[in-house]
Amino acid sequence: MQNVEIIYKNAKVRGILINEANGLITIKADNGYNLTFDRSEVEILSRVTIEEKKEKKTEVESFGTGEKSISILATGGTIASRVDYETGAVKPVSDPRLLFGGTELESKFNIRVVNVMNQLSENMKPADWIHLARKVMDETKHSSGIVVSHGTDTMSYTSSALAFMFERLAQPIIFVGSQRSSDRPSSDTKENMEGAINFAATDLGEVGIAMHKGISDGSIVLHRAVRSRKMHTSRRDAFESIDTVHLAEYTSSVRFFSDYRKAEEENLLLDHLDEKVSIIYFHPGLVASDVENMIEGKHAVVIMGTGLGHIAKDLIPVFKNFTKDGNFAIMTSQCIYGSVDMNVYSTGRELIAAGVISAGDMVPEVAYVKAMFTLGNYGREEFINVFNRNLRGEILNRLIPREVYI
Amino acid sequence: MQNVEIIYKNAKVRGILINEANGLITIKADNGYNLTFDRSEVEILSRVTIEEKKEKKTEVESFGTGEKSISILATGGTIASRVDYETGAVKPVSDPRLLFGGTELESKFNIRVVNVMNQLSENMKPADWIHLARKVMDETKHSSGIVVSHGTDTMSYTSSALAFMFERLAQPIIFVGSQRSSDRPSSDTKENMEGAINFAATDLGEVGIAMHKGISDGSIVLHRAVRSRKMHTSRRDAFESIDTVHLAEYTSSVRFFSDYRKAEEENLLLDHLDEKVSIIYFHPGLVASDVENMIEGKHAVVIMGTGLGHIAKDLIPVFKNFTKDGNFAIMTSQCIYGSVDMNVYSTGRELIAAGVISAGDMVPEVAYVKAMFTLGNYGREEFINVFNRNLRGEILNRLIPREVYI
Ligand SMILES: N[C@@H](CC(=O)O)C(=O)O
Ligand SMILES: N[C@@H](CC(=O)O)C(=O)O
Numbered sequence: 001m002q003n004v005e006i007i008y009k010n011a012k013v014r015g016i017l018i019n020e021a022n023g024l025i026t027i028k029a030d031n032g033y034n035l036t037f038d039r040s041e042v043e044i045l046s047r048v049t050i051e052e053k054k055e056k057k058t059e060v061e062s063f064g065t066g067e068k069s070i071s072i073l074a075t076g077g078t079i080a081s082r083v084d085y086e087t088g089a090v091k092p093v094s095d096p097r098l099l100f101g102g103t104e105l106e107s108k109f110n111i112r113v114v115n116v117m118n119q120l121s122e123n124m125k126p127a128d129w130i131h132l133a134r135k136v137m138d139e140t141k142h143s144s145g146i147v148v149s150h151g152t153d154t155m156s157y158t159s160s161a162l163a164f165m166f167e168r169l170a171q172p173i174i175f176v177g178s179q180r181s182s183d184r185p186s187s188d189t190k191e192n193m194e195g196a197i198n199f200a201a202t203d204l205g206e207v208g209i210a211m212h213k214g215i216s217d218g219s220i221v222l223h224r225a226v227r228s229r230k231m232h233t234s235r236r237d238a239f240e241s242i243d244t245v246h247l248a249e250y251t252s253s254v255r256f257f258s259d260y261r262k263a264e265e266e267n268l269l270l271d272h273l274d275e276k277v278s279i280i281y282f283h284p285g286l287v288a289s290d291v292e293n294m295i296e297g298k299h300a301v302v303i304m305g306t307g308l309g310h311i312a313k314d315l316i317p318v319f320k321n322f323t324k325d326g327n328f329a330i331m332t333s334q335c336i337y338g339s340v341d342m343n344v345y346s347t348g349r350e351l352i353a354a355g356v357i358s359a360g361d362m363v364p365e366v367a368y369v370k371a372m373f374t375l376g377n378y379g380r381e382e383f384i385n386v387f388n389r390n391l392r393g394e395i396l397n398r399l400i401p402r403e404v405y406i
Numbered sequence: 407m408q409n410v411e412i413i414y415k416n417a418k419v420r421g422i423l424i425n426e427a428n429g430l431i432t433i434k435a436d437n438g439y440n441l442t443f444d445r446s447e448v449e450i451l452s453r454v455t456i457e458e459k460k461e462k463k464t465e466v467e468s469f470g471t472g473e474k475s476i477s478i479l480a481t482g483g484t485i486a487s488r489v490d491y492e493t494g495a496v497k498p499v500s501d502p503r504l505l506f507g508g509t510e511l512e513s514k515f516n517i518r519v520v521n522v523m524n525q526l527s528e529n530m531k532p533a534d535w536i537h538l539a540r541k542v543m544d545e546t547k548h549s550s551g552i553v554v555s556h557g558t559d560t561m562s563y564t565s566s567a568l569a570f571m572f573e574r575l576a577q578p579i580i581f582v583g584s585q586r587s588s589d590r591p592s593s594d595t596k597e598n599m600e601g602a603i604n605f606a607a608t609d610l611g612e613v614g615i616a617m618h619k620g621i622s623d624g625s626i627v628l629h630r631a632v633r634s635r636k637m638h639t640s641r642r643d644a645f646e647s648i649d650t651v652h653l654a655e656y657t658s659s660v661r662f663f664s665d666y667r668k669a670e671e672e673n674l675l676l677d678h679l680d681e682k683v684s685i686i687y688f689h690p691g692l693v694a695s696d697v698e699n700m701i702e703g704k705h706a707v708v709i710m711g712t713g714l715g716h717i718a719k720d721l722i723p724v725f726k727n728f729t730k731d732g733n734f735a736i737m738t739s740q741c742i743y744g745s746v747d748m749n750v751y752s753t754g755r756e757l758i759a760a761g762v763i764s765a766g767d768m769v770p771e772v773a774y775v776k777a778m779f780t781l782g783n784y785g786r787e788e789f790i791n792v793f794n795r796n797l798r799g800e801i802l803n804r805l806i807p808r809e810v811y812i
Contacts, residue, residue: 120716120751120752120753121712122688122711122712122713122716122717122718122719123718123719123720123753124690124718125690125691126690126691129690151713152713153712153716154690154712157689157690158690230712230713230741231741231742231743232741232743232744233714233715233739233743233745233746234744234745235743235807238741238744275691277691278689278691278692278696279687279689279692280687281686281687281710282528283563283684283685283774284531284532284535284560284563284564285532285681285683285684285774285778286684286685290684290700293699294696294699294700296699304687306528306560306636307528307557307558307636307639308639308640310559311528312528312529312531313529314529333639334636335636335637335638335644336637336742337637337638337639338638338639338640338641338644339639339640340639341639341640345526346526347528368689368691372691401641
């Protein structure tokens with residue numbers, strides 16, 4: 001592929017060269033249009049041959065001399081990016097070795113890097129979660145541990161999706177991101193990756209997220225995916241285990257802090273998701289007709305209510321109709337910390353009477369992913385039954401506030 | 407009004423007596439139905455006369471022998487409630503003295519209690535904020551400090567609304583709530599109220615929220631309304647000042663921690679709000695047509711995006727059309743902590759190009775209230791200009807993480 005810059009009647013045009021033949025030249029300009037010119041009226045200012053987009057080939061590269069085989073599935077995000085100093089934009093790294101190379105990881109492990117996709121994580125769709133889960137499944141044939149490098153923005157959503165989809169796991173799946181790309185002086189990439197690879201070499205049979213413990217280097221923590229949440233826009237320790245302690249910590253070795261599921265004999269993937277689920281954020285000006293519009297055609301909706309799980313009285317009938325039609329309304333709280341309890345106030349009891357289900361202490365985004373998973377694999381009949389069950393540690397038995405363990 | 411319990415053909419029915427005449431008796435049963443019986447076929451087991459609902463009279467009661475006059479405007483919520491031990495329901499207190507009586511407050515202050523409304527705060531509408539603001543304005547003729555007792559669920563929304571609506575304040579307005587009603591053994595009501603009244607007796611010219619500092623008694627903190635957020639469903643210290651230190655603390659006296667606006671000569675109320683504003687919570691399965699439905703007819707929308715303020719690329723054109731029509735799209739982050747910055751990634755830059763405005767470090771719910779206020783009082787022409795200005799301390803100059811001051 002060639003990037004070209006041309007002059008045509010005093011105007012500069014930049015774009016990708018599509019065709020150059022029969023006295024004509026066609027360019028896909030940066031504004032998206034295909035422009036065709038008479039070749040003789042055009043002067044070519046520059047012509048740069050660029051590599052094909054990475055994601056077009058299924059690319060696997062191997063590094064390292066160690067015995068234990070770990071696969072890194074790259075999906076994009078800051079962790080797989082570099083800063084383009086000309087435009088300031090963040091672009092994909094060309095050499096995956098930047099993510100971990102030059103560390104002792106290469107002598108400890110045999111690392112396979114697989115480029116699954118290259119996306120900022122805000123662009124990930126539920127279909128991408130399924131694609132990724134299948135790629136992970138493929139890769140388990142080669143490796144005894146899986147690392148998924150991923151943008152931090154929606155890492156809790158994607159990792160929770162995989163946590164639910166893998167009914168059984170024969171090895172850990174460790175998500176890892178970074179808040180600053182690897183070519184920047186204060187990047188957290190290599191440390192996070194070192195932690196992630198070491199977590200992926202344990203006997204864990206769960207999906208986790210490896211990120212900095214604090215703002216300074218030296219300690220990487222592992223959050224259980226289905227309890228994790230990105231709680232800061234920019235800090236290295238942006239991720240938290242909500243209302244509970246993290247699973248493990250890596251400094252020079254891995255130390256576990258709580259009970260965890262051990263890896264089983266084999267993997268079992270349930271890879272259906274019902275996409276007809278959405279999240280509604282309650283706010284005082286929300287009116288019934290807005291809610292009706294939002295839930296039209298959905299099979300389930302996660303409400304982020306106030307406090308213990310409330311919404312305004314005049315909205316309750318809308319959800320009552322929704323559930324009467326065989327759909328599911330799930331209550332979570334915009335407080336983020338603490339549990340929903342709809343048995344304390346009259347509002348809660350009216351919601352229960354309207355068929356609204358409590359998500360208890362589940363993280364709102366996790367309840368959302370769980371609803372998609374449950375509907376997708378178990379259907380409406382089993383929904384309430386399965387949704388209320390603690391499938392992957394997403395429901396806590398006991399809430400542990402942050403100040404106790406930080 | 408009379409509560410009755412009757413027997414009709416071996417079945418017990420409880421409810422409110424609606425009518426008893428011409429040999430018939432009509433009861434609004436607890437299940438909501440009106441039932442009419444032949445009086446002769448019914449045996450009345452009990453008959454209890456109950457008071458009319460408080461909110462029907464405009465009620466002012468005064469207590470205390472102190473000189474300084476403080477008004478408590480009661481709006482409802484747990485703080486103004488008691489548990490009905492028979493049904494488990496939470497009902498309004500009949501005696502407002504329960505909220506502070508028996509403490510030394512009565513000898514220090516002259517306290518006027520005004521019943522403005524009696525609502526669980528999840529039912530508060532923007533129209534109620536305006537009604538309340540006007541009642542506060544009336545009450546400033548009588549008192550040198552205002553306390554508003556309010557449900558905790560939406561206390562940050564309501565208090566932020568009043569903070570914006572009072573362009574100038576001649577006395578403090580202190581919101582106070584409680585997590586457990588005053589008749590329960592471990593209630594936080596009296597301590598919170600004591601703190602609130604003492605904050606209301608200072609020279610502050612701002613709107614704040616007074617709640618417990620920690621889970622044990624002894625210290626009440628004052629949050630600036632426009633930086634506050636309810637961050638826990640049930641703890642006494644549910645409220646936090648997001649990314650900054652609280653304004654003040656009360657133990658046996660008030661101590662201020664940060665700069666604050668002093669009370670001015672007079673009050674100035676700008677009491678318009680544009681209700682055509684809503685909040686959208688981005689999530690990976692959100693599709694363009696959903697967003698179109700949600701913003702139809704709105705004048706502004708607050709997006710709770712991921713990370714530094716992102717949404718999926720395919721949704722950006724929807725907001726571009728929305729802003730092109732003269733409406734406003736405002737970006738906040740579902741991370742809650744940290745600031746939005748749309749200059750780091752390509753997604754952010756595309757959002758800016760689509761006309762989406764950054765809320766910077768504003769709390770999402772506060773940005774929502776500010777948008778309603780700005781549109782209501784300044785209109786579309788002035789919107790961006792006013793919205794970007796730091797009106798009431800809702801924008802921070804410097805973020806102070808919680809672990810620094812806790
Ligand atoms: N927006 C990026 C940010 C990151 O990787 O941290 C993403 O989530 O892909
Ligand atoms: N749901 C109640 C809870 C409380 O007062 O704390 C309310 O906000 O009114």
